[in-house]
Amino acid sequence: MHMRKRFFGLILGAGVLAAGSSFAADPIRIGTFLTVTGPASFLGDPELRTLQMYVEELNARGGVLGRKLELVHYDTVGQAKEAVTFVKRLIQNDKVDVIVGGSSTGDTMAAIPEVEKAGIPLISLAGGVEIVEPVKKWVFKTPHTDRMAAIRIFEDMKKRGIRKFALISGDGGYDKSGRKQVLELAPSHGLEVVADESYGNKDTDMTTQLTKIRATDAQAILNFGFGAAPAIVTRNVRQLGITLPVYQSHGVGSKKFIEMAGEAAEGVRLPAAALVVAEQLADSDPQKKVLLDYKAKFQAKHGEVSTFGGHAYDGFFIAVEAIQRAGGTDPARVRDEIEKTRGFVGTAGVFHMSPQDHMGLSVDAFKMVEVRKGNWVIID
Amino acid sequence: MPSTEAALLQVEGLCSHYGPVRVLSHVSLAVRAGELVAIVGANGAGKSTLLRSLSAVQPKSGGTVRFDGRDISRLPAHRVVAAGVCHVPEGRQVFAPLSVEDNLRLGAYLHRQERAWVERELDRVYTLFPILGERRAQLAGTLSGGQQQMLSIGRALLGRPRLLLLDEPSMGLAPLLVEEIFRVVRELNRSGVTVLLVEQNARAALAIADRGYVLETGRVVLSAAASELLADEGVRRAYLGR
Amino acid sequence: MLDSLLQFLITGVTVGSTYALVGLGFAIIYNASDVVNFAQGEFVMIGAMVAISLLGAGTPFPLALLLAVMATVAVGLVLEALAVEPARGAPVVTLVIITIGASILLRGVALLVWGKDFHAMPHFSGDAPLHLGSATLLPQNLWVMGGTAALVLAVRQFFRRTSAGKALLACSCNRTAAQLMGINVRRMMLLAYGLSAALGAVAGLLVAPITFTSYDSGVMLGLKGFSAAILGGMGNPMGAVAGGLLLGVLESLSAGLISSGYKDAIAFVVVLLVLFLRPSGLFGKGAVERA
Ligand SMILES: Nc1ncnc2c1ncn2[C@@H]1O[C@H](COP(=O)(O)OP(=O)(O)OP(=O)(O)O)[C@@H](O)[C@H]1O
Ligand SMILES: [Mg+2]
Numbered sequence: 036m037h038m039r040k041r042f043f044g045l046i047l048g049a050g051v052l053a054a055g056s057s058f059a060a061d062p063i064r065i066g067t068f069l070t071v072t073g074p075a076s077f078l079g080d081p082e083l084r085t086l087q088m089y090v091e092e093l094n095a096r097g098g099v100l101g102r103k104l105e106l107v108h109y110d111t112v113g114q115a116k117e118a119v120t121f122v123k124r125l126i127q128n129d130k131v132d133v134i135v136g137g138s139s140t141g142d143t144m145a146a147i148p149e150v151e152k153a154g155i156p157l158i159s160l161a162g163g164v165e166i167v168e169p170v171k172k173w174v175f176k177t178p179h180t181d182r183m184a185a186i187r188i189f190e191d192m193k194k195r196g197i198r199k200f201a202l203i204s205g206d207g208g209y210d211k212s213g214r215k216q217v218l219e220l221a222p223s224h225g226l227e228v229v230a231d232e233s234y235g236n237k238d239t240d241m242t243t244q245l246t247k248i249r250a251t252d253a254q255a256i257l258n259f260g261f262g263a264a265p266a267i268v269t270r271n272v273r274q275l276g277i278t279l280p281v282y283q284s285h286g287v288g289s290k291k292f293i294e295m296a297g298e299a300a301e302g303v304r305l306p307a308a309a310l311v312v313a314e315q316l317a318d319s320d321p322q323k324k325v326l327l328d329y330k331a332k333f334q335a336k337h338g339e340v341s342t343f344g345g346h347a348y349d350g351f352f353i354a355v356e357a358i359q360r361a362g363g364t365d366p367a368r369v370r371d372e373i374e375k376t377r378g379f380v381g382t383a384g385v386f387h388m389s390p391q392d393h394m395g396l397s398v399d400a401f402k403m404v405e406v407r408k409g410n411w412v413i414i415d
Numbered sequence: 416m417p418s419t420e421a422a423l424l425q426v427e428g429l430c431s432h433y434g435p436v437r438v439l440s441h442v443s444l445a446v447r448a449g450e451l452v453a454i455v456g457a458n459g460a461g462k463s464t465l466l467r468s469l470s471a472v473q474p475k476s477g478g479t480v481r482f483d484g485r486d487i488s489r490l491p492a493h494r495v496v497a498a499g500v501c502h503v504p505e506g507r508q509v510f511a512p513l514s515v516e517d518n519l520r521l522g523a524y525l526h527r528q529e530r531a532w533v534e535r536e537l538d539r540v541y542t543l544f545p546i547l548g549e550r551r552a553q554l555a556g557t558l559s560g561g562q563q564q565m566l567s568i569g570r571a572l573l574g575r576p577r578l579l580l581l582d583e584p585s586m587g588l589a590p591l592l593v594e595e596i597f598r599v600v601r602e603l604n605r606s607g608v609t610v611l612l613v614e615q616n617a618r619a620a621l622a623i624a625d626r627g628y629v630l631e632t633g634r635v636v637l638s639a640a641a642s643e644l645l646a647d648e649g650v651r652r653a654y655l656g657r
Numbered sequence: 658m659l660d661s662l663l664q665f666l667i668t669g670v671t672v673g674s675t676y677a678l679v680g681l682g683f684a685i686i687y688n689a690s691d692v693v694n695f696a697q698g699e700f701v702m703i704g705a706m707v708a709i710s711l712l713g714a715g716t717p718f719p720l721a722l723l724l725a726v727m728a729t730v731a732v733g734l735v736l737e738a739l740a741v742e743p744a745r746g747a748p749v750v751t752l753v754i755i756t757i758g759a760s761i762l763l764r765g766v767a768l769l770v771w772g773k774d775f776h777a778m779p780h781f782s783g784d785a786p787l788h789l790g791s792a793t794l795l796p797q798n799l800w801v802m803g804g805t806a807a808l809v810l811a812v813r814q815f816f817r818r819t820s821a822g823k824a825l826l827a828c829s830c831n832r833t834a835a836q837l838m839g840i841n842v843r844r845m846m847l848l849a850y851g852l853s854a855a856l857g858a859v860a861g862l863l864v865a866p867i868t869f870t871s872y873d874s875g876v877m878l879g880l881k882g883f884s885a886a887i888l889g890g891m892g893n894p895m896g897a898v899a900g901g902l903l904l905g906v907l908e909s910l911s912a913g914l915i916s917s918g919y920k921d922a923i924a925f926v927v928v929l930l931v932l933f934l935r936p937s938g939l940f941g942k943g944a945v946e947r948a
Pocket of ligand 1: 462
């Protein structure tokens with residue numbers, strides 16, 4: 036929190052020195068490669084808008100260290116091969132100082148060898164654990180991982196006395212990665228997975244899979260999915276008269292899910308990013324102000340916020356503050372400063388990075404929520 | 416030559432192209448009401464193209480077609496049919512997956528509201544071609560070549576033709592059947608249908624025709640009474656195999 | 658087990674009904690013009706989206722459905738008139754590429770109009786589950802099955818009994834001969850596209866309450882409907898219906914009895930197998946009459 040104040044103070048000072056829009060030195064170049072169009076545009080689109088919004092805002096206030104910010108962007112359309120090309124171009128042609136991006140785990144993983152070779156810091160906006168595990172010198176990330184989500188769900192299950200549950204997941208990358216984490220981690224949490232069903236993400240009916248689940252002795256159903264499918268699963272559960280508790284993953288953490296699933300959503304629990312329940316946070320919660328500010332700004336310009344845009348907010352400011360602390364754009368020093376990020380209050384949580392942890396979030400960054408009367412309610 | 420006034424069909428300077436290739440060059444001909452006119456010519460002379468241009472299933476690149484005093488050059492195919500020009504195409508072109516009766520009823524598509532007329536006309540076709548009556552429920556694709564030709568003609572008759580365009584009705588048929596088909600064509604003509612008959616079998620065609628035109632590489636090279644053409648030395652050598 | 662089987666079948670027939678309607682649309686256009694209209698799935702999406710928008714604007718339910726079908730039909734007619742007809746006589750591949758282009762364009766327009774979100778539509782008659790033994794189904798499942806059955810029968814009667822239907826069949830087997838019967842072939846092509854669009858729209862309306870609709874919902878349905886049409890024998894409307902139902906039940910049974918992870922693969926293998934053994938599909942041309 037205090038760091039935030041100091042940061043804005045510096046900007047203000049720099050603004051006065053730079054006197055309006057005339058910037059003295061070279062601009063600070065921030066590179067990014069996102070899936071702004073194509074099937075995963077729901078990721079890249081809000082991410083890019085967020086980056087553009089804050090670059091504009093900081094420049095209007097005089098830039099950073101008296102230097103103008105310049106955003107260099109490429110759209111990968113979700114193609115990992117493109118990601119490699121674009122990252123090379125960012126490093127070699129555009130000579131960016133830091134890279135904030137990679138919307139998807141696939142894009143990011145493809146880009147990592149390039150930044151490691153060139154020695155340019157990269158802050159990914161993708162979920163996959165493998166991005167930062169094992170730790171790579173130049174690579175960081177801001178979103179929570181599906182592993183954290185799984186653990187959060189398991190903790191809640193245990194509190195309710197659930198020992199056996201059924202898993203149902205989609206066929207997308209998000210779903211598959213989540214499924215893998217769930218299957219891997221459940222035993223160590225004393226939980227048994229008694230069914231492991233899947234569906235196509237575009238499927239329109241999951242009653243067959245749920246009928247099979249109904250025939251097991253599961254005490255709860257966990258759906259790792261994205262898009263319309265989790266809402267269909269939720270409705271199909273109730274349609275089949277299944278009364279087991281239903282857990283969803285953080286992938287459905289938006290009002291849209293409740294709207295689509297309707298009454299069937301009542302009682303569904305999931306680990307949600309704080310952004311989803313920003314209004315409900317205690318006033319003493321340091322994240323509340325950051326979240327409400329971001330939400331208000333984004334919504335004033337672009338409509339409904341998503342957690343993905345939030346990840347871009349986190350990545351952008353972690354980078355900017357590191358440059359600020361480094362007093363310049365020397366890549367090695369910026370990298371070191373990113374690694375020293377402590378107590379940065381972002382949208383995903385409060386970040387404490389270290390040489391061992393290049394994400395810096397803990398499990399409680401997720402808020403456990405339940406749908407009650409058509410709204411998310413924080414229960415933990 | 417017949418006078419313009421009396422002609423039911425008057426074609427003037429008709430041209431047709433396939434891409435850059437001109438297949439008909441300035442064809443002019445006339446058919447008077449009640450006549451049976453034959454067009455003879457070698458393989459590829461443009462006989463079918465002529466009929467197809469007349470019924471507008473093929474675009475014309477020049478010339479005019481007047482039918483009953485009215486310019487029908489620019490009408491789309493279905494309006495030409497409505498005007499009373501019915502075309503029995505080369506190769507019969509029956510609707511193979513449909514029944515014989517469905518084929519015939521499709522022939523009466525434009526007159527489908529006149530139920531009583533259609534039923535009467537169906538009966539007439541079944542009388543003309545009894546075999547079609549026997550097989551009315553059979554799929555057209557399963558008929559023999561001769562039967563399909565009868566069906567194709569019958570179908571055109573249900574279009575209430577004032578001018579019947581016949582394209583090689585004898586093609587691929589056994590001699591006995593050829594005779595049968597030509598007998599029917601003459602009978603139809605006698606009953607008042609004007610006929611423009613295209614044939615490679617020039618002898619048979621000219622034998623029943625009133626007049627004839629000789630088409631050579633897209634041009635009319637000769638026109639005369641059928642009997643004169645039959646007697647013409649050049650025609651005999653070129654088209655009558657002697 | 659038996660109870661589960663019943664549930665699998667209910668699911669399979671419901672899902673298969675949608676495939677059937679989309680497949681039927683494919684078959685009708687293919688029949689009439691030899692073109693595989695890959696925008697068929699988009700008709701489904703547009704029907705549902707328009708209805709949802711109209712309902713959102715307060716239009717009474719039946720009117721909204723009717724207008725949605727009409728709007729989709731209009732899209733079908735425009736597609737035929739502006740994209741397919743000008744390319745008449747072009748190689749089939751070109752025409753197929755045109756329809757693929759049209760489908761991408763329609764998706765793009767839908768994205769602009771309705772955004773990326775999924776949209777829900779209210780159930781026709783409530784969403785209280787009905788019980789059939791220990792199997793359950795929604796009233797909407799009955800709407801889907803009943804609506805499909807009614808439409809399929811109507812289409813069948815259309816081809817068998819009406820002169821417009823017969824004329825359309827005539828165009829499909831011999832365009833030139835059809836013209837020589839005095840049939841306005843242009844109008845018949847419009848009829849085919851309009852009819853297919855209407856079928857797609859109705860399919861969209863029937864399933865929208867169960868499935869949610871987004872701008873790209875048509876992609877998967879188009880693919881499944883295409884498989885259904887191929888399975889049934891591309892030129893055979895009733896074959897497409899049978900193919901759709903078969904595909905839906907196959908998917909559901911594979912998921913229920915073998916493995917949900919492989920259900921699409923299993924269904925795909927069966928389709929390939931059928932085509933290997935009977936290249937013209939289950940009810941392909943030459944086997945029986947078309948409709
Ligand atoms: N679709 C086509 N494209 C290009 N050329 C064509 C086409 N159809 C016919 N032709 C050419 O046009 C010319 C006239 O053809 P047409 O079929 O009118 O002749 P025809 O007198 O009816 O011959 P036949 O006795 O074989 O029926 C021929 O040289 C033929 O090769
Ligand atoms: Mg010919």
